[in-house]
Amino acid sequence: MRYGILLLGAPYSRQASHSALRFARALVAKGHILDSVFFYHDGVYNAARLAAPPQDEPHLMDGWKALHDEHGVKLDVCIAAALRRGLLNETEASRHGKEGHSIEAPFALTGLGQLVDLGLRCDRLITFAP
């Protein structure tokens, strides 16, 4: 089956991100296709490139990156939700006159139209909410 994940919970604050990542790994282990993870609401913080969690805790951002590298899972971040929370890629940082950027590939800033398309092209869209 083709799956999509909609993640709304902030990393380390809520269980949502941990559960979503475990679910994502279980999907690919079972031979399903995980098309994309769409980060929305506080879920956008999962894409923060500067996150530095303690070494004895799961590194959620690296976990998402590994899914992308090993299984081609797309990592889409809602641009409107990200910008108002201080998460910008290089292009947006430059457009808004900010000194640094906080999102980089393989996380991609995109619009909500991608979320709608993802939901409609997958057999299942699973939401992980705070």
Place this chain on the structure above:
Amino acid sequence: MNDTQTDLQGDLLVILRHGPHGSSLLREGLDMALVAAAFGRRVSLLFMGTGCTALVSGQGQGPLGQKGTQATLNMLEMYDIETLLVESEAMHALGLEACDLSLPVIEVSPAQIQAAMTTHRLVATF
């Protein structure tokens, strides 16, 4: 109920379970509905639990400077989002009547909610 079920067909059902203040989930859920409608998808909204309070008249900007969701709700018709369902049980629990709400709604039972979830290709819950 049969008439209601006919109305309930669509591409996307957005379920809104949070009120207009305290979190941005209502606004971000409505944003998804508007974007889907702008791309030509048939969208229905289902207000459940405290989400029903979103429809109470006069939800303007609060003292915290949030935008308020009344303006967005007023735009729904322009986006052809006309199927607004509200959870009947929540309306009773909150002491609300349809006449307290700013837009025309259809009150739905648990069975009708179940039906709505099966007659839409995609369900997103906020």
